[in-house]
Amino acid sequence: MNTEIEKVTGDVTIDAAVLQKAGRILKNGGLVAFPTETVYGVGGDALQAESSKKVYAAKGRPSDNPLIVLVAEMQSVENITRNLPKEAYQLAEAFWPGPLTMVLKKNDRVPYETTGGQNTVAVRMPGHPVTLALIRAGGGYVTGPSANSSGRPSPTEASHVYEDLSGKVDLILDGGSVELGMESTIIDLTGNVPTILRPGCISQKMIAEVIGEVKTKSEVDTVDHEEDTNVPGMKYKHYAPNADLLIVEGNPAAVIKKIDQCAQADEHAGKKVGIIATEETAAQYQHGYVVCIGARSEEAVIARNLYSVLRDFDALEVDRIYSESFYTPQMGEAIMNRLLKAAGHHVIKV
Ligand code: TXA
Numbered sequence: 001m002n003t004e005i006e007k008v009t010g011d012v013t014i015d016a017a018v019l020q021k022a023g024r025i026l027k028n029g030g031l032v033a034f035p036t037e038t039v040y041g042v043g044g045d046a047l048q049a050e051s052s053k054k055v056y057a058a059k060g061r062p063s064d065n066p067l068i069v070l071v072a073e074m075q076s077v078e079n080i081t082r083n084l085p086k087e088a089y090q091l092a093e094a095f096w097p098g099p100l101t102m103v104l105k106k107n108d109r110v111p112y113e114t115t116g117g118q119n120t121v122a123v124r125m126p127g128h129p130v131t132l133a134l135i136r137a138g139g140g141y142v143t144g145p146s147a148n149s150s151g152r153p154s155p156t157e158a159s160h161v162y163e164d165l166s167g168k169v170d171l172i173l174d175g176g177s178v179e180l181g182m183e184s185t186i187i188d189l190t191g192n193v194p195t196i197l198r199p200g201c202i203s204q205k206m207i208a209e210v211i212g213e214v215k216t217k218s219e220v221d222t223v224d225h226e227e228d229t230n231v232p233g234m235k236y237k238h239y240a241p242n243a244d245l246l247i248v249e250g251n252p253a254a255v256i257k258k259i260d261q262c263a264q265a266d267e268h269a270g271k272k273v274g275i276i277a278t279e280e281t282a283a284q285y286q287h288g289y290v291v292c293i294g295a296r297s298e299e300a301v302i303a304r305n306l307y308s309v310l311r312d313f314d315a316l317e318v319d320r321i322y323s324e325s326f327y328t329p330q331m332g333e334a335i336m337n338r339l340l341k342a343a344g345h346h347v348i349k350v
């Protein structure tokens, strides 16, 4: 398949012709990759089983790991779910359009091919004008998994999507670099207590202020996630860089010293070493290939750069990566959730 690329400006009047074309592709059962405010997504018409099968194939994703459905109006959520709880309206009012995905009970309009066989459907109204216009042009329901091949970091710019999905989708809408760089917060509203399945920019505290009690998955259970059917994504291996990734935690001076010593030893052993550092620390390393992820004081920048830094290290073919940790006030939980998964929870405490 020949993958076309079209630039979009974010001004939907200027982008109208391209969006009409993308909408036609979706209605005809094709696939389009597109920018959102979180990461790039790839989708087809979520109500056509055949389109969802194509999304799984393009990503190389196991067919029981459900796709999320992107919508542009609250009415669309009502159209594809049943027993919508009041919390869904409250959260939509507070955070949509935006980086929050709600797991709800699905009705018959949503094919099991879209939900990976689940009776629930994850729904999000994205906060990006191009995505909203695309959803409307495509019939109202567009699948929205991240537009990476399964097992790679989520794409934060169109070139990442092209690397992974060229030849596998009909069209890529290039809207430049994304705003947030971290996937949406996912909250499950189908159980007794609302539960956060994946942390993101919208924190537990922000959600609790709107709906009261909310748990995180780790508070509900810490048992073997392999057995967990409620969080299908957790069954699968997450992005892991080609290199070993080790996170070093502790007092900043000790962290720098430890990483530098390890990098020196590895280099002596003939290894190529990468270091994920911050603006405050980058100049203090003597060894390794140092990449600055941003300033500690600007956590949004760290979140936005994380996936592209990991992609860059894959391209550089380093053997080992050392990373500082980033437990920043608002987004630290989401950032460290991604980084710890990429590191296989391999942490050195100093
Ligand atoms: O920010 C985002 O959410 C991006 C943008 C493109 O919208 N999309 C995204 O999709 O991150 P994906 O597929 O890469 O991650 C969605 C996660 C998966 O781990 C999936 O298992 C989980 O949501 N999920 C989807 N439907 C679910 C359901 N019915 N119940 C529980 N988890 C679900």
Ligand code: MG
Residues within 6 Å of the ligand: 145, 146, 154
């Ligand atoms: Mg993903």
